[in-house]
Amino acid sequence: MDPEGQRTSELDEAVASTRVAEGVHAVTVSEDWNTPNGTPNGGYVLALVLHAVAQESPLHDPLTVSITYFRPPVAGEARIDVTALRIGRRVATFEAVLTQADQPVVHAVASLHDAEAATGGLQHPSPAAPSIAAPDDCLDLMAAVPIEDAPIIGRFLYRHESVPGWMTGEPTGDMSATFWVRPQDGRPIDALAAAVLVDAYPPVTTEIEQIRSATVQLTVHFRRRPATEWALAHVVTRHVIDGYHEEDVELWDEQGRLIAQSRQLALLT
Amino acid sequence: MDPEGQRTSELDEAVASTRVAEGVHAVTVSEDWNTPNGTPNGGYVLALVLHAVAQESPLHDPLTVSITYFRPPVAGEARIDVTALRIGRRVATFEAVLTQADQPVVHAVASLHDAEAATGGLQHPSPAAPSIAAPDDCLDLMAAVPIEDAPIIGRFLYRHESVPGWMTGEPTGDMSATFWVRPQDGRPIDALAAAVLVDAYPPVTTEIEQIRSATVQLTVHFRRRPATEWALAHVVTRHVIDGYHEEDVELWDEQGRLIAQSRQLALLT
Numbered sequence: 001m002d003p004e005g006q007r008t009s010e011l012d013e014a015v016a017s018t019r020v021a022e023g024v025h026a027v028t029v030s031e032d033w034n035t036p037n038g039t040p041n042g043g044y045v046l047a048l049v050l051h052a053v054a055q056e057s058p059l060h061d062p063l064t065v066s067i068t069y070f071r072p073p074v075a076g077e078a079r080i081d082v083t084a085l086r087i088g089r090r091v092a093t094f095e096a097v098l099t100q101a102d103q104p105v106v107h108a109v110a111s112l113h114d115a116e117a118a119t120g121g122l123q124h125p126s127p128a129a130p131s132i133a134a135p136d137d138c139l140d141l142m143a144a145v146p147i148e149d150a151p152i153i154g155r156f157l158y159r160h161e162s163v164p165g166w167m168t169g170e171p172t173g174d175m176s177a178t179f180w181v182r183p184q185d186g187r188p189i190d191a192l193a194a195a196v197l198v199d200a201y202p203p204v205t206t207e208i209e210q211i212r213s214a215t216v217q218l219t220v221h222f223r224r225r226p227a228t229e230w231a232l233a234h235v236v237t238r239h240v241i242d243g244y245h246e247e248d249v250e251l252w253d254e255q256g257r258l259i260a261q262s263r264q265l266a267l268l269t
Numbered sequence: 270m271d272p273e274g275q276r277t278s279e280l281d282e283a284v285a286s287t288r289v290a291e292g293v294h295a296v297t298v299s300e301d302w303n304t305p306n307g308t309p310n311g312g313y314v315l316a317l318v319l320h321a322v323a324q325e326s327p328l329h330d331p332l333t334v335s336i337t338y339f340r341p342p343v344a345g346e347a348r349i350d351v352t353a354l355r356i357g358r359r360v361a362t363f364e365a366v367l368t369q370a371d372q373p374v375v376h377a378v379a380s381l382h383d384a385e386a387a388t389g390g391l392q393h394p395s396p397a398a399p400s401i402a403a404p405d406d407c408l409d410l411m412a413a414v415p416i417e418d419a420p421i422i423g424r425f426l427y428r429h430e431s432v433p434g435w436m437t438g439e440p441t442g443d444m445s446a447t448f449w450v451r452p453q454d455g456r457p458i459d460a461l462a463a464a465v466l467v468d469a470y471p472p473v474t475t476e477i478e479q480i481r482s483a484t485v486q487l488t489v490h491f492r493r494r495p496a497t498e499w500a501l502a503h504v505v506t507r508h509v510i511d512g513y514h515e516e517d518v519e520l521w522d523e524q525g526r527l528i529a530q531s532r533q534l535a536l537l538t
Contacts, residue, residue, distance in 0.1 A: 068362055219488045242390040268390065
């Protein structure tokens with residue numbers, strides 16, 4: 001519930017924290033964001049941590065966050081300890097550790113700034129966003145193809161131009177995907193939602209029949225304060241070496257402007 | 270001096286540390302790696318930290334490292350505190366803080382593994398390395414064009430197919446570069462050297478006449494244990510937004526295999 005007594009969004013409810021001491025946040029890890037592996041989605045865990053950090057920071061727009069995943073969390077109580085590493089005039093940096101049963105689950109370093117104050121900086125023409133049909137002219141992926149049921153799938157709406165090969169049992173070998181995505185409850189896409197959206201899609205290694213992937217490390221760079229209903233996501237893996245693959249994600253707004261870039265290194269399992 | 274009394278390489282001398290207590294390393298920041306800004310190169314600072322971490326780790330091949338730069342270090346004494354975050358069977362993760370005059374200078378999180386043990390993992394054909402002439406058939410950049418003198422320039426040899434536009438006073442607007450690079454003293458390229466090499470080139474924003482750039486955050490993924498004399502580097506910036514730009518670097522070995530990928534977010538100053 002928000003202060004006005006309105007029901008808040010699924011994401012806001014799932015990341016809600018109680019500040020039990022300076023820098024210490026009690027949270028409840030929800031099972032509503034579990035992947036088909038039966039464990040909470042990495043993007044959701046990132047949002048949990050980023051939300052706690054934002055409660056401690058004098059600057060409120062995420063600029064960069066790097067998270068290292070030690071083990072999957074379990075549904076239930078957890079504690080997030082947030083420590084200031086440096087509070088600068090322009091950028092404030094924190095580390096945060098999410099702990100369950102006295103074991104570290106993830107460790108993150110996040111830098112926040114004031115995105116509004118940065119807008120006076122140099123602008124230079126960017127490459128164009130990927131070109132696909134508008135969300136209303138794309139197909140609703142979950143309606144088109146029933147897939148393995150997992151709670152995470154219900155959290156988002158996906159719009160694709162065509163059904164990805166792996167979903168029809170015909171993997172293409174092309175480890176990339178371009179699609180529209182948004183929270184299913186219509187929650188606006190801000191930086192917190194963007195942090196979830198960079199890890200809200202099955203690994204594109206599905207197109208080489210590698211379905212299970214465990215993220216070791218994920219870094220997100222937030223490039224502007226988002227304001228969009230749908231985000232256009234481009235996901236690509238180029239290198240699978242010694243069982244490890246990187247996954248690069250770009251998120252764009254409906255006006256074709258870059259919102260965020262992420263890269264993760266993950267291990268095929 | 271190494272144990273056999275031979276002179277070690279410039280890089281090994283510059284990152285040498287004395288372990289003064291468990292997890293505590295005394296180092297001397299060298300001015301021999303200063304950039305034209307008059308401050309130590311960010312890749313060198315990363316190597317300083319990574320070297321200290323490696324002294325503490327039971328696993329010795331860097332897998333990922335993310336470093337946040339708070340302020341430029343100064344030449345002279347510094348202290349690196351290394352703390353284990355999680356020592357797993359497959360991956361060991363540490364944080365490290367380099368401090369001078371009781372002020373944090375950089376903070377890094379590094380995960381190490383056993384690259385040899387990982388070689389049983391899945392391999393998949395990768396995109397080819399950029400195609401340029403062999404090092405011996407390229408031009409020696411520093412011989413071809415005298416540029417602003419800074420100690421960092423003497424640490425490496427660079428081989429380009431042609432002189433970059435910005436060096437001839439004719440910036441091209443193309444924020445990318447592909448070239449061969451190696452330590453000037455012939456030191457073999459291992460992961461430590463790779464960590465330096467991902468930040469050993471002027472920002473490619475020079476091609477839009479933006480020469481000064483301060484790194485906020487740099488993440489490196491080490492994709493295989495390197496064994497090469499020269500590394501082929503591809504550097505590209507695609508987005509300059511609100512004064513911030515990302516810089517993606519790939520390093521390849523002489524056999525055309527990917528060694529490392531990096532991305533930094535930096536502020537044009």
